[in-house]
Amino acid sequence: MTTEPDADDSHRRVVEAHTAVATTAWVESVFGSIGFFRLWIVQLVSATGDWLGFLAIVAAATRVGGGSPEAAVGLVVSARIIPGLFFAPVAGMLVDRWNRKHILITCDLARAAIMLYLPFVDQVWQLVLASLALEAFTLLWSPAKESIVPDLVPKHMLTRANSLSFAAAYGTFPIAAGMFWALGRAAAGMADWPGAENLRIDQEALAFYVDAVTFTVAALLIWTIHIHVRSRDERSRSVAGGDIDSLQAFHELREGWRFIFINPIVRAVMVALATGLIGGGMLIPLGPVFAQEVLGEDPAAGYAFLQTALGMGVAVGVLALSITQKHIRKMRLFVLSVFGSGLSLMLAASMTRSWAAASLVGLLGVFAGAIYILGFTLLHEHVDKDLRGRIFGALHTIVRLCLIIALSLGPFMAALLDGMSDQFFDGRIDVFGTEVFIPGVRLTLWLASLIMFAAAVLALVSVRSMRSSAPEGAIVDEGATSG
Numbered sequence: 001m002t003t004e005p006d007a008d009d010s011h012r013r014v015v016e017a018h019t020a021v022a023t024t025a026w027v028e029s030v031f032g033s034i035g036f037f038r039l040w041i042v043q044l045v046s047a048t049g050d051w052l053g054f055l056a057i058v059a060a061a062t063r064v065g066g067g068s069p070e071a072a073v074g075l076v077v078s079a080r081i082i083p084g085l086f087f088a089p090v091a092g093m094l095v096d097r098w099n100r101k102h103i104l105i106t107c108d109l110a111r112a113a114i115m116l117y118l119p120f121v122d123q124v125w126q127l128v129l130a131s132l133a134l135e136a137f138t139l140l141w142s143p144a145k146e147s148i149v150p151d152l153v154p155k156h157m158l159t160r161a162n163s164l165s166f167a168a169a170y171g172t173f174p175i176a177a178g179m180f181w182a183l184g185r186a187a188a189g190m191a192d193w194p195g196a197e198n199l200r201i202d203q204e205a206l207a208f209y210v211d212a213v214t215f216t217v218a219a220l221l222i223w224t225i226h227i228h229v230r231s232r233d234e235r236s237r238s239v240a241g242g243d244i245d246s247l248q249a250f251h252e253l254r255e256g257w258r259f260i261f262i263n264p265i266v267r268a269v270m271v272a273l274a275t276g277l278i279g280g281g282m283l284i285p286l287g288p289v290f291a292q293e294v295l296g297e298d299p300a301a302g303y304a305f306l307q308t309a310l311g312m313g314v315a316v317g318v319l320a321l322s323i324t325q326k327h328i329r330k331m332r333l334f335v336l337s338v339f340g341s342g343l344s345l346m347l348a349a350s351m352t353r354s355w356a357a358a359s360l361v362g363l364l365g366v367f368a369g370a371i372y373i374l375g376f377t378l379l380h381e382h383v384d385k386d387l388r389g390r391i392f393g394a395l396h397t398i399v400r401l402c403l404i405i406a407l408s409l410g411p412f413m414a415a416l417l418d419g420m421s422d423q424f425f426d427g428r429i430d431v432f433g434t435e436v437f438i439p440g441v442r443l444t445l446w447l448a449s450l451i452m453f454a455a456a457v458l459a460l461v462s463v464r465s466m467r468s469s470a471p472e473g474a475i476v477d478e479g480a481t482s483g
Contacts (some may be wrong), residue, residue: 007305029156032158056207061075064123079094094389110137111141142396159322216304260391269378277402279451279455281405282445283361286444317366335460340366345452348445418440
């Protein structure tokens, strides 16, 4: 009887063990932990599904909108934005009360069920209600996810973790768009299949079905992640063992918002993100007008060029932070990035050539990516685990409110300043012998850059107040990591 098969089997097991160890070491060096790697896969799958579902819902709204498809799309999109202004703080409070792992799983399964219902929707009001429900579960899912990240990732790896999360959240849009196109081709070939009519197989329906699968897969993956389960005392302070008491709920919401105002780091991040979004967000509705009136380009093509530059800049900023995470002082770089974004926007709005404006908008993207990643990282580092849900719920409220202000105020401000410029300056001013064209869109973007400068100043004041209040000889943690 030979022993060679046993020897071969032993050798195979040794090789597999070494491979497993090497794989684990690589994953931990890149993602911080196996747990966060699985959570990142969840984000990748969920974000792809989110974008795919969004594209399908917009297409469905156009189809069922009848003679007013634009109004139908507006209602559906509003149903995904407006609830965050009111429900996000409550969602954050619930995240701090309940088991966060169970929240993530339940929300993904609920969203999968809604997706299975959407192919059979024929009225705009049904789409609006479904969108409201989707947004409600998303508003619970997002702060729950953010709340567990610091428990899965070592502190010195949080910057990279947030960079990877950002890439998963926004880098999956082209993938979803490609999938939506491919599903349209697939639906055409499946039209004559048995049962296709009962399932309403078309491009939108296939997208909804695939989206339901992505949410189900995400729920199953979350189930495999080991997440610290907080005790009942940690999750709820109510006398009813977790039941929601209105007075207690009010006190908990107030506690979360109070923490924002009394903690200098959190206050600086919130103020800078909020005020900066009002300024930077104005570039979204004013981009086509700027491309046409100032750069002399076709509105659609010029805007696409600027948006491409912005996206590439954001990608560069996120990648640079991920690589240099061990050698940066986060709070200092955060404030500098807010200053840099304001300066980039001001210079971009001053340009008259597309390539120069696009280059500076790209630089704006670099700073914007840094602001996003560093802001989330600082919140992860400086917010206690029992408050994370409320803080990130408040952040979602602030982000939505400021974007709505920017998107709605920007065009009106541009029209107002355009009229004033024509009335008082004939649309042009002389600067050191050079005639400068000052349409309303350029003046509004300059004003937006000043708002961003103000955001940086407010953040700087908040940080300096932290330093001045620190005990003599104490080391103030600005978020630097020693690696």
